[in-house]
Amino acid sequence: MAIKKEEEVGGGILETWLDKHSSMYNKATKHPFILSIRDGTVDLSSFKRWLGQDYLFVREFVPFLASLLLKACKxxxxxxxxxxxxxxSLNDEISWFKKEAFKWNILLSxxxxQNPNKDYCRLLESLTSPEVNYTVAITAFWAIEAVYQESFSLCLRSGSNTPAELMDTCQRWGNDGFGQYCCSLRTIANRNLLNAPEDVLRMAEEAFLHVLELEVRFWNMSLGEM
Ligand SMILES: Cc1ncc(CO)c(N)n1
Structure with missing residues (x-):
């Protein structure tokens, strides 16, 4: 109890996990693909591969978020x-992907x-079930959004050398508004984790780690490594 109070004041449970799993978190948020965007050395065929695959991912993200919304109503x-x-924002994002794909001559249809994407979508699907606890699902959702926010905001920092034609992509997830949104999600997840029983905590931590692992594989896929 004393520990929980302390977590409420200082960092929450997610901050503890970020610290405990910092090496995995850094692999997901400072991936060579992202660093290559930041440094301006990105291979455009990698970027295009990422764009097409992420469009498919985002479409699968909608039913997951819908299930989370259903749970949140209670x-x-x-x-x-x-x-x-x-x-x-997902509605806007899907239109953005179509516009961006057109710009890059990618035929989305x-x-x-690819396999890492399929595996990631399978995780989303498993978390969509009504049996999955809200705390577990919101933790996974926060992690998914936070990895992109942290990754792409890195490409916007001063001193970065992000190519002009990729700025729009980096702004999409790296902008302050998206950062605020991720903060809100983190607060919600932390609040729920604080009151969660041991088994839910364990499942939420597992989901968090699973997300990080799949984010790394997703970036690897963009580089053509699978
Ligand atoms: C793979 C992946 N992770 C996270 C996000 C953030 O929405 C995304 N669009 N794609």
Missing amino acids: ESDGDMEILLGGMA TIAP
Whole structure:
């Protein structure tokens, strides 16, 4: 109990996990693919591969978020509004992918998901089940969003050498508004984790790690390594 109080004041449970799993988290957020964007050395065929695969991923992300929204309706005030905002951004994101694909001459209808993407979508699907606890699902959701936020904001820092034609992509996930949104998700997840029983905590930590692992594989796939 004393420990939990302390976590409420200082960092929450997620901060503890970020610290405990920092090496895995850094692999996901400072991946060579992202660093190559930041340094301006990115291979455009890698970028295009990422773009096409991520479009497919984001489409699969919608039913997962819908399931999370259903669960949030029974939760405390405010969660629903935050997640509804997330749903609105996904709507915008799907249009953005189509526009961006056109710009890069990518024919989205011909793209098939590669194995890491399929595995990631399978995780999303498993977390979509009504049996999955809200705390576990919101933790995974936060992790998925936070990895992109942290990764792409790295490409916007001063001193980075991100190519002009990739700035729009980096802004999409690296902008301050998206950063705020990730903070809200983290607060919601932390609040739920604080009151969660041991087995839920264990499953949430597992989901967090699973997300990190799949994010790394997703970036690897972009580089053509699978
Ligand atoms: C693979 C992946 N992870 C996270 C996000 C963030 O929405 C995304 N679009 N794609």
